[in-house]
């Protein structure tokens with residue numbers, strides 16, 4: 001038989017389109033052809049199981065070989081093969097997918113068959129023309145008494161098809177696809193290049209793939225197995241294979257769902273070394289064990305891109321544009337499912353092993369807070385398992401914490417005031433003053449915490465947050481009780497004037513307050529609102545703000561009317577009073593780590609003078 005004909009397509013010259021636009025990455029031709037070979041092999045295995053193929057299966061391997069001299073790449077399989085008629089039907093009719101027909105035909109008999117077939121679009125084969133100037137198919141069907149079919153095509157819409165006999169006849173069942181590599185695709189004749197493409201896309205294919213006499217894949221990666229079959233070691237070992245030289249993961253989630261969409265995979269929570277250097281693009285997306293991409297944006301919720309691992313789903317459309325992917329209903333469902341699974345896993349860890357959960361909190365806290373901030377549904381799922389830590393290191397859930405502080409930290413308007421520090425060292429004096437009052441102070445010093453605080457204030461009822469240095473301790477949580485001042489109004493005015501003159505800085509708002517005699521003589525604070533505004537400005541890259549040494553624009557200087565220093569300042573005349581006031585003010589700055597440079601030198605000198613004075 002010798003036949004010539006035209007490939008039936010609906011668009012004039014579809015090849016240039018395929019070549020240029022179908023796949024931006026030429027290397028995926030190998031993925032497509034190896035997938036076809038694997039499909040053909042899987043089909044044969046299914047037929048054998050169904051009793052429709054009774055012959056010897058033999059060793060079912062897919063072989064990839066390259067002959068640099070002859071400029072040929074060959075992909076061989078021992079699958080079902082094709083007759084000349086089938087080649088006409090499946091190969092010539094672009095966009096008519098043999099895979100679809102196969103599934104239709106056999107779906108009643110064997111549901112699993114459907115999932116084992118990669119091809120869905122009927123275009124994969126033609127990706128060969130991205131790198132080849134001519135493609136040959138040599139195929140022999142599994143069906144008895146069929147001839148070898150030989151098809152050639154040079155990338156135009158013309159093909160030849162014959163059924164050679166004698167020495168050209170194919171001895172074994174299966175298909176050899178031979179690519180005659182085009183001049184502009186020399187790179188694909190390099191063994192090393194082919195090997196790296198194979199290990200990128202085919203590392204977990206279900207049928208052994210041999211290249212240069214070596215099998216390059218694991219046919220049953222652990223995500224295809226049942227969690228009950230696997231040990232912790234299996235999971236950590238697989239993690240090491242995916243990400244060599246990484247620290248062991250904290251824990252993992254085995255994804256496994258088959259309705260209303262199909263998805264398997266394993267997501268790992270990595271150990272985070274540095275919040276600012278989070279690694280994205282660490283999740284690999286597979287479709288029936290064929291690697292597709294590590295850009296899982298849209299498929300995985302944004303905040304979970306920090307996770308590592310693999311996701312395998314035949315339901316994710318692969319050859320479509322990004323905007324379509326975003327709108328795809330299956331993708332949306334997958335997104336929701338993954339979010340839910342992650343929340344469930346965290347809740348389970350929290351319930352089953354609170355101590356272990358707390359130990360991991362410094363790593364997982366970031367995911368949880370990021371998730372709560374970026375996804376309202378996740379907020380609802382995670383609000384009972386998000387932890388806060390006080391300055392003594394004890395962890396609480398939000399409910400536990402509100403319960404813990406509610407007797408002592410409600411203000412006169414029935415608002416619960418949560419006190420926090422962003423730097424327990426630098427704000428030590430304020431933290432200590434709050435603790436001495438019997439208040440509790442949280443450590444909220446993570447990158448996301450300012451946003452987290454904002455969110456909690458919106459979501460929780462009657463709760464406000466105040467940094468410990470936002471006010472003098474007596475006024476952080478405003479109660480009805482007031483401390484009486486021992487000073488007369490005249491004295492207060494006088495004291496204010498002395499301090500103003502001593503400080504001589506318009507950004508410092510001096511006020512005399514009746515604090516406890518045990519409090520410091522002078523306390524410098526920044527109102528919560530002002531500080532947050534400044535922080536925002538800084539995060540937003542607001543120019544002009546210097547990181548060190550510069551004072552914020554607005555400070556409150558609270559002079560303690562009830563401290564003995566107030567009396568001493570008032571008792572001194574002129575310069576001497578100001579000198580004392582300045583000293584007390586500098587002490588306040590010093591306690592907040594704000595006394596620097598010249599001011600610090602002057603303070604040290606003044607202290608020495610005061611020590612030697614009569």
Ligand SMILES: Nc1ncnc2c1ncn2[C@@H]1O[C@H](COP(=O)(O)OP(=O)(O)OP(=O)(O)O)[C@@H](O)[C@H]1O
Pocket residue numbers: 032036037040077079080081082090091096097098099100118119120121122123124125126175
């Ligand atoms: N190695 C092979 N052995 C047997 N049949 C094959 C082989 N390669 C291709 N075919 C047949 O040709 C058809 C078309 O292949 P093609 O790669 O173009 O599309 P597909 O595999 O169905 O879908 P996809 O575009 O997702 O790859 C296949 O469905 C299959 O019937």
